Amino acid sequence: MQAPFSFGADAARGKQLYESRCIGCHSIEENRAGPAHKGVFGRKAGLSKGFDYSPAVKSSKLIWNERTLDRWLANPEATIPGNKMGFAVPDAVDRADLIEYLRTAK
Amino acid sequence: MEVTKKQLIVPGRRGFLSGTGKLSAVAVAMLAGKEVLAASHAGAPMDSKDVDILNVALGLEWEGINAYTLGAQSGLLQKPVLDTAVRFQADHKEHADTLAGAIRKMGGKPVEPKSLADYAKALKADTLKSQADVLNLAARLELGATNAYLGVIPAFRAPALAQVAARLAADEVMHWTILNNALGRPLPAGGMPFGA
DSSP states (O other), rough: OOOOTTOOOHHEEEEHHHIITTTTTTOOOOOOSSOOOOOOOTTTTOOSTOOOOOHHHHTTTOSHHHHHHHHHHHHHHSSTOOOOOOOOOOHHHHHHHHHHHHHHHO | OOOOOTTTTOOHHHHHHHHHHHHHHHHHHHOHHHHHHHHHHHSSSHHHHHHHHHHHHHHHHOOOOHHHHHHHHTTTTTTHHHHHHHOOOOOOOOHHHHHHHHHHTOOOOOOOOOOHHHHHHHTTTTGGSSHHHHHHHHHHHHHHHHHHHEEEEEEEEHHHHHHHHHHHHHHHHHHHHHHHTTOOOOOOSOOOOOOO
């Protein structure tokens, strides 16, 4: 099994996945049903300006990096119980590529 | 890309209404049914995770409703396309009513829509310069909603709610297919193009 944040993750494929699976609720620049992702990498959870986060996310003290994003995307409810997101990304390679793309969203 | 009347498939009023009417009636009945509530809550006052997912879905529906308002108010849509956009918006209003009703019945508080100006900013409505731009935006949102509904199905704790999500996804696919056709695009290559 490929490590989810291994060398070789493909940001271009991650962008395609983002536009297919995430774009229903998220965008890079703007808060929608989900928070904006610009600058998410390295940021504390619950800090996209103007987004109405769940108390669970706001109080989580999680910092978004390869490991925490991988855990979150694999199982949001197990990572931050009580959050609002019901969407998971089961495949580790897909998660790695999405995370690599999110790393570029500055 | 210019969109012609021939490229737009405008479904017959009777067929379209009968289809959405069935969805709404069944969805409401299912969501309001005692057996569903009994199965999903098992004595608990409400399943907060299911309510949270329904509220995110309601947020998507509010966005869809307002996106079609922005399209209709843009002055960019020709008459037959405008009629279809209004019809699709009516579907999303039914979806929103269904979801909001379910959330209330489960003891939750339905999320309120944002202002039209907020949606215009989030969707970059100021960049819409042609009918094709509006259709592209609508198609992108319908596809996104399709994949969102399909993606949350495994997370529902009440199987009946998962089924409703699947039926809502089918509605979004219907919209996307017509928009895709209006834009002159081919069908996706291969089977099972949605939700992946």
